[in-house]
Amino acid sequence: MTSHPSRPAxxxxxxxxxxxxxxxxxxxxxxxxxxxxxxxHLTATLFEDGRDYREPEINEALLTVHEDFSALRRYLVIGGFLARTKDGSAYRRQQQPGSPGGAIPAVA
Known part of the structure; x- marks a missing residue:
């Protein structure tokens, strides 16, 4: 096996x-x-900090990279990268992934 100089990244x-x-x-x-x-990577490149997104906007952004947008959306919420309101009407990029619950307080 050979070592690759780009391994640290x-x-x-x-x-x-x-x-x-x-x-x-x-x-x-x-x-x-x-x-x-x-x-x-997807969170950092597709979604702005401090902005609320509707589900169709999330789906559209994820469709630009993969057809199974619903699986990606689910992984983003479960992983704490995106938070979703309890009623499912809005999503927001999380400050720190891994927040328990994956839900944000009600959005006006």
Whole structure:
């Protein structure tokens, strides 16, 4: 086995490896660590901090990278990357992934 000089950036490399040349996600990773790295990347690149999104907006953004937008949306909420109001009417990018419950207080 040979050592690769780019190994210290393994996280960003692994995320880049998940995408095809056209920018589409090849598959949603099964391994939790790789999936979490992907979710963090998607959150940072697709969603603005401090902004509320309606579900169709979340779906549209996720469709730009993969057809299974509902699975990605679910992983983002369960993983604490996106918070959803209890009534499901709004989503918001979380400050810190992993917040318990995955819900934010009611949005006006």
């Amino acid at each position: 393994a996280d960003s490399r692994s995320v880049a490896d998940l995408f095809s040349a056209d920018g589409r996600l090849k598959a949603i990773p099964r391994r939790p660590a790789r999936r979490e790295a992907l979710l963090a």
